[in-house]
Amino acid sequence: MKYNGNIDRTWLKIFLSVFLLAYFINEHLVYFIQSYRWPTFPDIHRHPEKYQVLLLVGDPQIQGYQDENIFPIGTLSRWDIDRYLRKTFSYAYDYTKPDVIVFLGDLFDEGSKASRFEYSETFNRFSYIFHETKHTKTIYIPGDNDIGGEGRDFQTQRKIERYEQHFGNMTEIIKFGFIDYVKIHIQSHALTEDKVAAAERLRHKQTSKYTLLLNHQTFMMGPKHFVYPIIKRLHPKLILSAHWHKAEMYTCLDCLRDDEYSWTVSRQDVSFINTFLDLDLSSQHSMFELAAPTCSYRMGVVNIGYMVVILGENGSLQFTVLWLPRRYTMLLGYVVTLLVFLIAFCMNKCGTRRR
Structure with missing residues (x-):
C-alpha cells in the first residue's frame, strides 16, 4: 500500500x-x-550618593573545553549555557538598572587550568555574555576555579597574574559614592600573615561611610581565629560572598565589638525569598553577610538566580533574589x-x- x-x-x-x-x-x-x-522594585531616589543598587553575579562558571563532552555535544552545551546566561543577565540588568555589578568569583569553570588559547576564548565569550558590564561600574573577585586553591588544584603566581591581567587586582579598595568596596581573597582555613598585612594596608585607605567586604567563599562561618583579624582591621558592615551556589544570610549582632570573645553568628537559608527583605546597617556592632546563589543551571542546584542589594546612605538595606527559569525542565x-x-x-x- x-x-x-x-x-x-x-x-x-x-x-x-x-x-x-x-x-x-x-x-x-x-x-x-x-x-x-520578580518582586516590585522599591521606590527609591536613584543616586549613587544616596542609594546604590548592586547586581550580584555568583558562580557563572563559564563552561570550558577540557571537561566537556567531545564535539558536537560539548559545543552545543557551551552554546546553550552561554545563551541562557546572556538572556537572563539582560533581563536582570534591565530590571535593576544597577549602579554596580559585582561578580563574586568562579567566573570561569576551567580558569585555573585552561590553556592560553582556551582562556582567551572563554574570556571573549564572557565579555559577550555580560556585555552590559561595558556600560556599568563592575567589580570582579576571583574564585578557586579562577586561580586554584581547592583540592589538588594549587594556586600559583602564574594563575594569579593571568586573572589580574583580565579582571584587575585581587586585593584593593574601590571607592564609589559612600561605599568602600574591599576586595581581599581569603580561603577557608588559610589565613596568612600576608593577608593580615594586606588588610592592615587597606585599613589606612578606608574613607567612606560603609565598608563592603567582597570574598568568594563565605566568611563569617569560618573559624574565628582567622576571621577576626580581618574583621578587626576592616570593620565591614556587609560581606558579599558566593561559592556554595545557595542563597544564604549570616547575621552577627556583636561581631564588631572590641571584645573579640563575643561572636554569635546565625545562618538563614533564603532560597525561597520572593520579595525584598530589609536589614539595618546603622547599628554600631552588627554585621551581615549575604551569599549569592549561582546563576548557572550547570551547577547542579535547582534554585538559581541573581541577587539584588539596595544600600542606602542612611544604613538601610534591601535585598532579594531574581530567580531564573529551570533550563533542564x-x-x-x-x-x-x-x-x-x-x-x-x-x-x-x-x-x-x-x-
Whole structure:
C-alpha cells in the first residue's frame, strides 16, 4: 500500500508548527513570564550618593573545553549555557538598572587550568555574555576555579597574574559614592600573615561611610581565629560572598565589638525569598553577610538566580533574589514534544495500514 504524500506533508507541517510553538515558549515566553514574577522594585531616589543598587553575579562558571563532552555535544552545551546566561543577565540588568555589578568569583569553570588559547576564548565569550558590564561600574573577585586553591588544584603566581591581567587586582579598595568596596581573597582555613598585612594596608585607605567586604567563599562561618583579624582591621558592615551556589544570610549582632570573645553568628537559608527583605546597617556592632546563589543551571542546584542589594546612605538595606527559569525542565519540554509527536504519528500510520 502506498502512502499519500499529502498526508506526510501534513504531518510535517504539524510537527514544524508544534516545534515552533515549543521554541517560542521555551526561548522567549518563559523568560518574559519569569521576569514578571520578580518582586516590585522599591521606590527609591536613584543616586549613587544616596542609594546604590548592586547586581550580584555568583558562580557563572563559564563552561570550558577540557571537561566537556567531545564535539558536537560539548559545543552545543557551551552554546546553550552561554545563551541562557546572556538572556537572563539582560533581563536582570534591565530590571535593576544597577549602579554596580559585582561578580563574586568562579567566573570561569576551567580558569585555573585552561590553556592560553582556551582562556582567551572563554574570556571573549564572557565579555559577550555580560556585555552590559561595558556600560556599568563592575567589580570582579576571583574564585578557586579562577586561580586554584581547592583540592589538588594549587594556586600559583602564574594563575594569579593571568586573572589580574583580565579582571584587575585581587586585593584593593574601590571607592564609589559612600561605599568602600574591599576586595581581599581569603580561603577557608588559610589565613596568612600576608593577608593580615594586606588588610592592615587597606585599613589606612578606608574613607567612606560603609565598608563592603567582597570574598568568594563565605566568611563569617569560618573559624574565628582567622576571621577576626580581618574583621578587626576592616570593620565591614556587609560581606558579599558566593561559592556554595545557595542563597544564604549570616547575621552577627556583636561581631564588631572590641571584645573579640563575643561572636554569635546565625545562618538563614533564603532560597525561597520572593520579595525584598530589609536589614539595618546603622547599628554600631552588627554585621551581615549575604551569599549569592549561582546563576548557572550547570551547577547542579535547582534554585538559581541573581541577587539584588539596595544600600542606602542612611544604613538601610534591601535585598532579594531574581530567580531564573529551570533550563533542564525547558529542555525536557523539547523531548516530550518530540515523543508525543512521534507517538501520534506512529499511531496514525498504524491506523492507516489497518484501513
